[in-house]
Every structure is written in C-alpha cells, then in structure tokens.
Amino acid sequence: MSINNKPVKHAADSLLPDWMLANRTRVLTSEGTEPKEGQSVVYWMQRDVRSVDNWALLWARDLAMQHDVPLHVVYALPPPASSDGSDNDRDLPPALIQLPMTKRHGDFLLGGLECVYKELKEMKIPLYVCLPDSHEKVGETVCEAIQHKYKAKIVVSDFSPIREYRQWMELQAVPILEEAKVPFYQVDAHNIVPVWTATDKRQVGARTLRPRIHKVYNDYLQDYPDLKGNSHSVDQPKFDRVEYESFLQMDESVESVDWAQPGTEAGMKQFEFFSKNGLKIFHEQRNDPVQKHVCSDMSPWINHGHISFQRLALNVKALNKHANGTAAFIEEGVIRRELSDNMLYYSPNDYDSLETAAGWARESLQLHASDEREFVYSLSELEEGRTHDDLWNAAQLQMVRDGKMHGFMRMYWAKKILEWSESPVGALRTAQYLNDKYELDGRDPNGFVGVGWSIMGIHDQGWKEREVFGKIRYMNYNGCKRKFKVEEYVAQYKGAAENAANAVEETNGSSNKRKSLPSSSNSKQKTARK
DNA sequence: ATCGGCTCGCGCAA
DNA sequence: TGCGCGAAGCCGAT
Numbered sequence: 189m190s191i192n193n194k195p196v197k198h199a200a201d202s203l204l205p206d207w208m209l210a211n212r213t214r215v216l217t218s219e220g221t222e223p224k225e226g227q228s229v230v231y232w233m234q235r236d237v238r239s240v241d242n243w244a245l246l247w248a249r250d251l252a253m254q255h256d257v258p259l260h261v262v263y264a265l266p267p268p269a270s271s272d273g274s275d276n277d278r279d280l281p282p283a284l285i286q287l288p289m290t291k292r293h294g295d296f297l298l299g300g301l302e303c304v305y306k307e308l309k310e311m312k313i314p315l316y317v318c319l320p321d322s323h324e325k326v327g328e329t330v331c332e333a334i335q336h337k338y339k340a341k342i343v344v345s346d347f348s349p350i351r352e353y354r355q356w357m358e359l360q361a362v363p364i365l366e367e368a369k370v371p372f373y374q375v376d377a378h379n380i381v382p383v384w385t386a387t388d389k390r391q392v393g394a395r396t397l398r399p400r401i402h403k404v405y406n407d408y409l410q411d412y413p414d415l416k417g418n419s420h421s422v423d424q425p426k427f428d429r430v431e432y433e434s435f436l437q438m439d440e441s442v443e444s445v446d447w448a449q450p451g452t453e454a455g456m457k458q459f460e461f462f463s464k465n466g467l468k469i470f471h472e473q474r475n476d477p478v479q480k481h482v483c484s485d486m487s488p489w490i491n492h493g494h495i496s497f498q499r500l501a502l503n504v505k506a507l508n509k510h511a512n513g514t515a516a517f518i519e520e521g522v523i524r525r526e527l528s529d530n531m532l533y534y535s536p537n538d539y540d541s542l543e544t545a546a547g548w549a550r551e552s553l554q555l556h557a558s559d560e561r562e563f564v565y566s567l568s569e570l571e572e573g574r575t576h577d578d579l580w581n582a583a584q585l586q587m588v589r590d591g592k593m594h595g596f597m598r599m600y601w602a603k604k605i606l607e608w609s610e611s612p613v614g615a616l617r618t619a620q621y622l623n624d625k626y627e628l629d630g631r632d633p634n635g636f637v638g639v640g641w642s643i644m645g646i647h648d649q650g651w652k653e654r655e656v657f658g659k660i661r662y663m664n665y666n667g668c669k670r671k672f673k674v675e676e677y678v679a680q681y682k683g684a685a686e687n688a689a690n691a692v693e694e695t696n697g698s699s700n701k702r703k704s705l706p707s708s709s710n711s712k713q714k715t716a717r718k
Numbered sequence: 719a720t721c722g723g724c725t726c727g728c729g730c731a732a
Numbered sequence: 733t734g735c736g737c738g739a740a741g742c743c744g745a746t
C-alpha cells in the first residue's frame with residue numbers, strides 16, 4: 189500500500205498553548221473526528237524517545253491538562269523482521285524491513301527507552317511498551333492500548349518519514365481512530381523547521397532548502413518549556429527489559445559499542461565534549477578522517493531521538509563562540525539533516541530505490557550499467573573488508589567495529605560500492621544494507637540520503653561522464669591522499685579485519701530466517717581495461 | 719597550493 | 733525564454 193501526502197491541516201488554535209506553533213502539528217484524522225468522552229490523552233512515542241525537549245510530549249501533556257485527564261505514553265517496539273521471500277529481490281541484500289534488529293541497535297534503543305521510562309515515572313507519567321506481532325499489526329496493537337487500555341480522547345504522535353512509521357501511523361492507525369472518533373494529531377518533534385512547513389515539495393538540493401529554512405529559522409528556534417508531571421494518580425506499567433530483548437530477536441553478532449551509551453544524559457555529555465574540543469575547528473577539519481575530536485559524533489543520539497537537535501542549536505547559540513565552526517555545525521545539523529527528511533517525506537514510496545534519482549542520473553547510470561567493472565566484490569568480501577583498497581577496508585572496519593564511519597569516508601565508501609558492483613541497483617541495496625546493519629546511526633533518513641547522494645546523485649549535479657559512474661560524481665584514492673594522511677587512517681584499523689570476518693560468519697551461520705545472500709563465488713576480479 | 723571547468727536545474731530577469 | 737549560479741569533488745593547468 190502506498191503512502192500519499194495529503195494537504196497539511198494544522199491543529200486548531202484553540203487546542204494550542206501559546207508556546208506551541210500550529211505549523212509543528214498536523215491533523216491525521218479526517219474532519220469531524222472530534223474528542224468525545226475519554227479518560228486520558230495518549231502520546232504515541234516512536235521517533236523521539238526522550239522526556240525533555242520534545243514538542244509532541246509537551247503538547248500532549250498540555251492537552252491532558254486542558255481536559256483534566258492524565259497523560260499516558262505508548263511506544264511500539266519494532267516487530268521482528270519477516271523475510272518471507274515474497275519480494276522479487278532475491279539477488280539483493282535484505283531491505284531495511286527485512287533486516288533483523290542488531291544487538292548494537294537494540295541495546296541502544298532499549299537503553300534509551302529505559303531512561304525515558306524512569307524519567308517519566310518520576311513525573312507520574314506512565315510509559316507502556318507495545319509488542320506488535322508483525323509489521324502489519326503495529327497500528328492495530330497501539331490503537332488497542334489507546335482505545336481500550338487508556339480510553340483516550342486524543343492521540344498525539346511524533347513524526348518520522350521512514351516508510352514503516354508512516355504505514356503504522358497513517359495507513360494502519362488512522363482508519364481505526366477515525367472509526368473510534370479519536371482525533372489523531374502528529375508533531376514534527378525532530379526538525380527545527382517542520383518538514384511540511386519548510387517547503388511544500390521535494391527540494392533539488394541544499395541550495396533551495398537553505399534560504400527557506402534560514403528565513404524562518406529564528407521563529408522556530410524557541411526555547412522549550414518544562415514538562416509538568418501528571419497530577420492524577422495512574423498505574424505504572426512495568427519495564428521488562430528481558431522480555432523486550434527476547435521480543436526483538438536481535439542479531440547478536442553485531443555487538444554494542446562502548447563509546448556511545450544510550451539516553452539523553454550520555455548524549456549531552458558527548459555534546460559538551462564536542463563543544464569544548466571540536467566546535468572551534470569544525471569548519472576546517474570535519475572532513476579529515478584522521479583528526480580526533482573534531483566531529484560531534486552526535487548522530488546516534490539525534491537519530492534515536494534521545495536528543496533534540498534544537499537543543500544543540502540553542503546551546504551553541506548561547507555559547508556564542510566560534511562563529512565559523514557553529515555555522516558549519518548548523519549547516520550540517522539543520523540544513524543537510526532536514527534535507528534528508530524532506531527527500532523521504534516527499535518521496536515516501538521510492539526514497540530507497542533508483543526510481544527516486546533525478547532523470548539525468550537514472551539515464552546516465554542506465555547507460556553505463558553494462559560497462560565492464562574492473563573489480564566486482566561479493567557482499568561478504570565487502571562486509572569483511574577484503575577488497576584490494578586498504579583505505580576502503582579501513583573505513584568498512586571502522587564501521588563494523590565502532591558502529592560509526594567518519595562522514596567523509598562514507599562518501600568514498602559508498603562511491604566505491606557503486607564502482608565495484610555488478611549494477612547500480614545492487615550497489616544501492618548493498619550500501620544501504622551495510623549502513624543499516626552496522627552504523628549505530630543507521631536505519632535513518634540521513635543514511636538513505638547519504639547513500640543516495642553517493643550512488644545516485646541525490647541533491648547533487650551531473651559531472652564529467654566516465655565509465656560505470658556515468659555523470660555521477662566520482663571520488664578516488666588520489667583525492668583522499670591529497671586531503672588527509674591515508675596511511676595514518678588505515679593504520680588505525682589494522683587487526684580489526686579478523687574480528688569483522690568472525691562476526692559475519694556468525695551472523696550468516698546463526699540466522700536461519702535470513703534468505704541467502706550472494707555468495708563469494710560471485711566474486712571476480714577482472715583485469716583493467718585499455 | 720590554487721583555480722577553473724566539468725554538468726545540471728532552479729530561480730530570477732526579461 | 734535565457735542566463736547566472738551553486739556544489740560535502742576531481743583533474744589538469746598554472
């Protein structure tokens with residue numbers, strides 16, 4: 189079932205406290221769905237897993253106060269991946285929906301959720317975790333809690349442009365709530381300028397989104413009010429971490445990382461470190477993968493919703509130092525990050541496929557689809573970092589080991605996957621698969637757009653035509669040598685190779701649900717042409 | 719070391 | 733309708 193963007197209708201002014209901008213909201217249920225009798229307001233938390241700096245939670249709490257009922261928070265754990273093999277992509281790595289939750293992601297997700305549970309409990313706000321049987325049942329399961337467990341009169345959710353979230357909310361829950369006459373409001377609690385407000389269509393690049401956001405940026409960069417706790421006494425559900433862990437059926441071969449602990453507090457510590465060390469040189473050194481302590485490394489917490497980027501924007505503004513570093517940080521954290529949401533929101537059904545590329549890019553990749561490739565690697569050769577390119581292998585191993593690849597290397601890494609794959613379609617899916625499996629900040633719009641920028645020219649322009657790439661921007665080893673000390677970067681990941689190989693073997697051996705992936709027999713290395 | 723051309727499409731001037 | 737301009741890079745000329 190495909191997702192359609194309907195014209196955005198904002199919540200009526202009478203529902204909004206003076207600090208809540210109508211543009212942050214949209215009404216998902218149809219006109220005439222008015223609050224009837226009910227005993228609570230429910231906040232369906234999904235993308236923005238935090239108790240502070242969360243416009244959806246704040247507004248839901250205010251609505252509960254207006255109606256003199258308690259607030260309940262409901263979160264749906266993502267149901268285990270179902271790979272029934274019914275799709276026609278047998279030769280491609282699994283798409284996000286078929287990808288098992290890794291321990292790396294699951295631990296971070298549950299850790300953050302547990303923090304929120306405790307923080308809310310202190311304020312007498314209960315958090316109830318739903319366990320839907322399948323992807324198709326998420327909306328139904330959450331609505332069951334909304335309607336029968338909590339008898340809600342109003343539902344507020346946060347917003348994500350990821351397809352699965354939109355299916356759960358817009359396609360599955362909306363009809364049930366309309367039938368039950370429970371109005372369903374959504375808040376873009378993730379972006380500073382809400383995605384549907386910044387522009388009303390997909391943008392071709394940063395240069396068209398930037399002026400639109402800058403024009404209204406200060407209007408939306410409001411400080412957050414404090415969250416007030418429930419005054420009603422309500423039952424507190426238990427937080428059963430063990431049960432949730434077994435529900436997720438995690439892929440244990442991708443281990444958690446030590447450097448990033450889940451939760452708002454841990455994330456803010458990382459940010460304090462960055463604002464003391466990296467911010468002042470961010471504009472000059474963020475593209476040098478050898479430099480330590482330049483990048484903010486905030487994306488795990490931002491993407492999992494543990495921290496609001498708006499909080500970081502407010503903090504760097506209050507710091508009022510390092511104008512150039514701050515400008516570069518805001519450019520990446522606001523313009524480029526919100527550009528990703530823009531792409532997914534306005535192309536909800538094809539943001540992860542070649543179909544979403546611009547005409548020039550599709551045609552050009554098609555024209556060069558049968559060009560002879562100098563190297564073609566199998567998925568396992570790539571996954572284990574066993575290519576001829578030590579720089580690429582190091583980047584891959586950084587991702588496998590640390591759950592985070594340097595931003596500049598992500599571009600080079602994905603471009604080489606295009607260069608070394610049989611087809612652009614396969615390259616795209618392989619890069620998305622590896623990104624979503626290993627990056628702690630994967631499974632997110634920024635990942636789809638980052639990979640899309642590299643492989644199919646999303647938000648980029650055409651460049652000098654060449655083999656395999658066509659007009660897609662090319663990157664190579666020599667360019668990296670010009671920019672940073674390649675040997676130094678490579679040396680950092682020596683010895684990580686065997687670990688990666690073991691992890692991959694474990695994954696593929698233990699997962700009987702996983703459909704078979706391209707085997708290394710596909711691998712070939714051809715001699716250079718000309 | 720630094721610069722300009724590469725190539726495309728938006729947005730503005732006409 | 734035509735033209736200026738940007739853009740998370742490469743490459744060759746200076």
